Amino acid sequence: MIRYLQAIVSRAVLLSLLLAVTGCGDRPNDPYPENESAQRTLYSGFAERPKHLDPARAYSADEYQIIAQIYEPLFQYAYLKRPYQLEPLTAAGMPDIIYRDRQGRVLPDNAAEADIATTDYVLTIRPGILYQPHPALAKDGSGAFLYHHLDENRQGDLAGLADFPVHGTRELKAEDYLYQIKRLVHPALHSPVAELMKEHIVGLKTLAEQLERSYAQQGKGFLDLRAYPLEGVEVLGDYQFRIRLAGKYPQFRFWLAMPFFAPMPWEADVFYAQPLLLARNISLDWFPLGTGPYQLTENNPNRRMVLERNPHHHEEFYPSEGEPGDEARGYLRDQGTRLPIIDRVVMSLEKETIPYWNKFLQGYYDFSGLASDNFDQAVQFSGQGSAELTPEMQARGIQLETAVATSLFYLGFNMQDPVVGGLDEAHCRLRQAISIAIDYEEFISIFMNGRGVAAQGILPPGIFGYQEGEAGINRYVYDWQAGRLRRKSIEEARQLMRAAGYPDGVDQQTGQPLVLYLDTTARGPDDKSLLNWYRKQFARLGIQLVIRATDYNQFQQKMSNGNAQIYQWGWNADYPDPENFFFLLYGPNAKKTHGGENASNYVSPEFDHWFEAMRNMDDGPSRIAIIERLQSMIRHDAPWVFGFHPRHFTLHHQWYQNIKPNLMANNELKYQRIDAGLRASLQKRWNQPHYLPVLLLFLLALGIVMAGVYAYRRRLEATAL
Amino acid sequence: MIVLFWTDSLFFLLLFAAAIVLWRARQDEHLVRPLRKVTHSRSAMVSAVLLLAYLLVAVLDSIHFTGGEQGAGAFRNEPVSVLDWLLTPLRIHVEKTYSAPFACDALSREMIADATGQMLWGLPRLQFACSHLEHPEATAAADIASRSLQGLLLGGLAGLLLAAPLWGWRGSREWLGPGWLAVILTVVGLGLIAGWLAALAPFYHVLGTDKVGMDVLYQSLKSIRTGLMIGTLTTLVTLPLALLLGTLAGYFRGWVDDVIQYVYTTLNSIPGVLLIAASILLTQVYMGRHEAEYASLGWRADLRLLFLCLILGLTSWTGLCRLLRAETLKLREMEYVQAARALGVGHLMILRRHILPNLMHLVLISVALDFSSLVLAEAVLSYVNIGVDPTTESWGNMINSARLEMAREPVVWWSLAGAFGFMFVLVLAANLLADAVRDAFDPRRAE
């Protein structure tokens, strides 16, 4: 018996040892190294690793979330001001814009568009801006670069930039901007904006052809872009340069605020072109080099990425003015503080939403989006229909920010289709009837927990030209009654169907019921009810909807061949200008014939004419008038059923401050604040481990073993007898 | 109008073939004796009854027809199964979103109008559950109790009626061991459960509702067919391949053996996930090219299920093949086979007469064992999004969408519990039966 007791005691010791090891620190479930969260660190996650961090290639929101903190274009969107407004970032001021005619003579600012042959942007940058510390910029005593000719054999274990002992820096020069513009047409980079920019920047197309030839001859490796001239960009000194555009293109100022036009030192390309580094996945695509408030010090895209304060970051202060009411909401508390405020950002890979949400509730993530599964747990709608947090969330001090996204999800008709396409009145009526029948208010309440706004036209709120209230409603689908928006009744839609030649959904000419086809990419289990919902909407008009769910490849192919009839799609604004939406319906952009973004293949000469007039106009009342005209044209023609603009809900803990949703700016991180002390104490309160169940389980197991021993003894005695 | 999906026809074909094989096996003493031994095991017999009950549900769910439907417009031509028809109240009682088992109110609050027309933030009444009650908060418990009692009584009675002939049938068959009493009890038990569910399910959501308001019990029952299809249709590929190639390789040896070994080693060394993913994508491509035939969701989902079964078969025949090859290698050296060959009996005859019958027990055991692992595999595949169509009811899809619900407060456990319970019973029964079959054929455990 003593032996058994010994065994039990030794096991108990083992267990307590185990608990002691796991319980190192007072919170065994802390997913970060001990006491790390007491620092001014922001914790967030990413579901999928970003594909590119090279500013010439990155284009998606999750990529911008990282590189916008590292690279600095010339301009940025003011963090607090609304409507969205550009302000200088590395530039000394807003650009000088000079219009010239064909002979190169300077034209006045109000010159007619037809007279303008080229536009010059003269840009001046602030002196004294330094790059982040980086081995590519490191020099030895004699001024030679230390790491531009790495010895294949000498470098031992090279995992990241931290393995280079010396990091250097240098001042930002105007030529770095020129270098990056050239990189946009580097044949190996496949920059998504290359084609677009070739049309606008003088000489970029020629440069692209030259580079392609040289690159084919030279093969892989470093292609020295400095040796190739670019006609349209001229460096006027260390801190000034000029970009010449063909014609007039006012939207260019927005592009200058995107990472595509962030400066890039040529040293980076030389450094990263070394095969030794390429074989270790150390490339510009993974280890950026910028002037921004943060630098990426750790990048394991399968686990975590760490941003740390750039010690060389230029002086920059929290803004002291915003929109009215910002003062009261506490957005101005930090005015005049040196940016960035947060020292470090740790982004961990979190593929699953459950762990993310649970960790957010435990206080280990500082903010969280809101999946529809957690929605009712977190948010409730008050009497006036506005969203507020549930008492449970409020008790934890969690806060909610909402903002309507500058994007649009829509149902498009293929205008080349014989059944639903066509610009004659009958076909327009058919599409209008369908627009009424698809009740997007219901859609938003069923499938999006009310997180969206039904669209009245192509422009989302926040974009120049968007009209609120009665002035902005889609008269073909909605009525304005008693100060409220009201969708037209299904009876009116049926009348339109009769007028279109399909009474009760039956084709008058053939006597056959109308069958339409919706192309979509079905993904999850929830899609079944979604597709059924669509069929129900069409069935209200007597139309039989056949759903052709395909995978992404097939869908893309169908769209580019123009084989779809009705399709689901969306668009997210690149910049806050109406041109960025209306161009989706511009005839020369038709997808089938020109491979452009006009997937509906909508070609209306009148629309095209007014679009051309609107696109390069400066903002003002006359532009609004044309926008209204365009809106009413497409509302009547109805090439799309304007679906909805999603509304983003973000939850954050009380210790995470200065959060003002800004859908245009991506570099908002530098303005935000973390109260680490508050976080540490709340984390401790929320994460008390429960050892009791484990102990009980252990006792249960012990009991079973004892019982077994007893049974064995009994058996031995029985056989012994 | 009867509609035959691909999987329906193949399933019935398979059942038919199994019936024929069983009928023929009646004459095989060396198969019959061990099978009789199985009837002595109580757990095996209970499992067999449970499996038969599952099979019944799957069969009912595999007879599809159109026309009996009172849906509007686009839904008129959607085929429904006999099971759907039987479960009509469960199928059409679709609430708005989550509700707990036996609840009369929704799970989460929303804006509702009270009796006076005042808007307030509260728990809305469910549209269908408890709709027969005037004041559910006061009377629901009593109503549930009285209906349960009724259901149990009627169900028990039905179970007894069903069990009585079974008991009588036993009379003359002495070899039916003590397992038979367990069979009777299981049948009565199933009757009780079925009666209870039949009495309550039309008025309450016995297992609650899921995110889009579908009855979880209905989904769990519908998933039975998917699970059984995956577990059984796969054998349509594995058995012919494994039997043919395994015996050929073992019997002829030489280059035939080399080729066959090459084929299965190649197949085995490609990760199964890749093959399955590729075949699922392949189905999508195929359906994309034949859009006209696959316009309805039902046909698309069915083709995907079929392809999944086929590809699972293609990845899992190798194990059995290797086993049969080894056994054939052993058998061909047996004296009676040698003698037959010396007498000039043809290869085909030897394979058919002497080799094949002696492999049947291996086939039986392996089919029984594979069944449960396939049912479990379906859940994992659905998680990686390469399982059955997202619109098909299956336990994998239920788990996949329900796993997010564990993060909710209050926890929505019933979807997960429904899938867990139904799946667990099926797999457990299959495992227990497979165990009993294996033990029965084990020569070292002969009487």
Added chain:
Amino acid sequence: MMTYLVRRMLYALPLLVGVNILTFMLFFVVNTPEDMARMHLGQKHVTPEAIQQWTHERGYDQPLFFNGGEAGSKVLTETVFYQKSVGLFLFRFGRSDAGRDIKADIRQRMWPSLAIAVPSLVIGLLVNISAALLLIFFRLTWMEFWGSALCVALMSVSSLFYIIGGQYLLGRLWQLAPISGYADGMEAFRFLLLPVLLSVVAGIGSGARWYRALFLEEVERDYVRTARAKGLSEAAALFRHVLRNAMIPILTGVVVILPLLFIGSLITESFFAIPGLGSYTIDAIGQQDFAVVRAMVFLGSVLYILGLLLTDISYTLVDPRVRLE
């Protein structure tokens, strides 16, 4: 022995060629090079020229298996298949279609996979063998009956339930372990605890039953009876004779899966956000990154064949009667 090994190596070649042909065929039936280009180039502003340039740059614009436009041996060599698979046989995996070096990625991701797989295997083995020994030890008592029943019940539960339930109980309700995540070095212990525990628990059912069957076979042999008759205690008989003789099947069962431990577990790794190799292939299929798919399939086959080879060799080591010819 040497000649045997060389022969097996040569035998592996046609196998790998077959695997490659199948991989290439399946991948390109499902995806066209244009699809791949579109997937990699993103959604906005993609022009046909950019797509063409992308496929040309990566050599996907050649015919798949047979190039009718060329003469001589170039008919076969100027093809996607030849160009892309020769490198594989030299273990030069090159760069993924997204531009990352595949070998470096594998090197980086295989350690977390191993950190989960090796403890799971070792602890699982110990636990399963102990459980099986206990079952044998207490055979013909109520312990054996209920123990076996528990095993069957445990193995009838889908592995997803273990993970979901474990995360909920230990991570969320009792707050004893991080719900997910990973760290290097000693810190990794806290993160590995839960996934390793769960994969051990999930494996007990089938594992213990399997080893029990092995032991049962040995226990009924004559030499064990003799040993017991000589007065050896039950425990000593089990440990000295049964366990030792059952080592052969145990060992061969383990050796076969050893090489594949690198590949990791898809489900565990994605639930616990472990940065391992588990999801590398499936992610690559989703992103249509053919370079990664073919490299990983090739690697998987090599490891599988290696496992078979190791099994053969381990036979000779454990049992001197077996000889490789």
